[in-house]
Amino acid sequence: MSRILRFLEEEKKCPHCEQKMSCCEAPPIHIGDGLGWGAEVLFICLNDNCSVFLNGWKTIEKRYGHHASYRYMELPESKEKNYMMVGNADAFKASVINKEELLAQNERHQRQKEMKAALQTCVADQNIEPVLFLLLDEGAGKESRGKAADCIVPLNNLDCIDPLRNHNFKDPALQQKVNSSLAQLLKKNFKKECPHCMEIIKAQAVKCKHCREDV
Numbered sequence: 001m002s003r004i005l006r007f008l009e010e011e012k013k014c015p016h017c018e019q020k021m022s023c024c025e026a027p028p029i030h031i032g033d034g035l036g037w038g039a040e041v042l043f044i045c046l047n048d049n050c051s052v053f054l055n056g057w058k059t060i061e062k063r064y065g066h067h068a069s070y071r072y073m074e075l076p077e078s079k080e081k082n083y084m085m086v087g088n089a090d091a092f093k094a095s096v097i098n099k100e101e102l103l104a105q106n107e108r109h110q111r112q113k114e115m116k117a118a119l120q121t122c123v124a125d126q127n128i129e130p131v132l133f134l135l136l137d138e139g140a141g142k143e144s145r146g147k148a149a150d151c152i153v154p155l156n157n158l159d160c161i162d163p164l165r166n167h168n169f170k171d172p173a174l175q176q177k178v179n180s181s182l183a184q185l186l187k188k189n190f191k192k193e194c195p196h197c198m199e200i201i202k203a204q205a206v207k208c209k210h211c212r213e214d215v
């Protein structure tokens with residue numbers, strides 16, 4: 001990931017049209033000779049008005065007798081000129097790497113890593129943040145979310161109830177685990193949820209102090 005981010009810092013201009021080249025995910029197979037590119041990303045001139053692309057159709061038609069053209073291409077950290085055959089104008093346009101998206105993804109990944117580390121000591125630290133962060137992040141990974149759910153009862157903090165109740169868990173097993181942990185947490189604190197308004201009330205209450213309904 002950090003290598004790709006470094007490549008994205010690199011700015012390359014097509015020597016044929018002077019336009020900024022796009023950073024694309026490398027296809028797994030070298031179309032020409034069946035070898036890998038040896039790089040995760042490729043810089044490609046995707047300018048449809050680039051002379052390489054405009055003139056390529058005629059050249060290939062003449063030389064090989066089929067309908068294709070070329071795109072100018074360079075590997076990261078290399079000045080070597082490459083020309084890649086493309087069958088249509090859209091080839092590679094779907095694999096352009098969006099820098100902002102990748103940076104956001106990277107940031108989220110870093111935050112997940114921090115939270116997973118903080119989870120190890122969250123009970124001792126009385127820190128509910130990693131538990132909530134991991135449980136509320138559907139992309140955080142089954143194992144660490146399961147561990148986070150295990151911390152609900154030992155953490156003994158009723159503040160986690162509302163956010164967890166309001167979250168829709170895609171994993172039914174995790175949802176069940178969270179529900180049973182919350183039930184234990186309430187019981188441990190001599191509390192219950194009002195079945196009418198869902199506010200937390202005393203376990204022995206007969207009337208909800210929030211909605212005045214009988215419980």
Ligand SMILES: [Zn+2]
Pocket residue numbers: 014015016017018019045047050051052072
């Ligand atoms: Zn160009």
Ligand SMILES: [Zn+2]
Pocket residue numbers: 194195196197198199208209210211212213
């Ligand atoms: Zn109520």
